[in-house]
Amino acid sequence: MIELDFKKTGGLMPAIVQDNDTGEVLMLAYMNPEAWAATLETGKATYYSRSRNQLWIKGETSGHVQLVKEIRVDCDNDTVLLKVEQIGGAACHKGYKSCFYRKVENGELVVTHALVFDPKAVYK
Numbered sequence: 001m002i003e004l005d006f007k008k009t010g011g012l013m014p015a016i017v018q019d020n021d022t023g024e025v026l027m028l029a030y031m032n033p034e035a036w037a038a039t040l041e042t043g044k045a046t047y048y049s050r051s052r053n054q055l056w057i058k059g060e061t062s063g064h065v066q067l068v069k070e071i072r073v074d075c076d077n078d079t080v081l082l083k084v085e086q087i088g089g090a091a092c093h094k095g096y097k098s099c100f101y102r103k104v105e106n107g108e109l110v111v112t113h114a115l116v117f118d119p120k121a122v123y124k
Helices: 033-042
Strands: 013-019 024-030 047-048 054-057 066-073 080-086 102-105 108-111
Touching: 013 054, 013 066, 024 047, 024 080, 033 047, 054 102
Parallel strands: 013 080
Antiparallel strands: 013 024, 047 054, 066 080, 102 108
């Protein structure tokens, strides 16, 4: 079994999520040991929701699941990189392809992506 260092990061490990085909960073989430095990077992990205204090299978509500194609672990065994196939084209719960849909420009946040879906219609 792969030994990751969850203790160093207080029990939750950062998981950087990247589109397998384009390399675009889609999101940052957190995993606990149970989410890590579920991801390895199912091939679907599973995280720990800090706001709900529970496991969260990405796309369980929206249908925008993440199928894991490759996993990389950093040199300190305390961060993972998931390369995923993003089903439905959107990783962000606000309806964008990436959670990083804004950039800082002249001291302001500017939206740089188009909406993929309407979050009000998906998350009722």
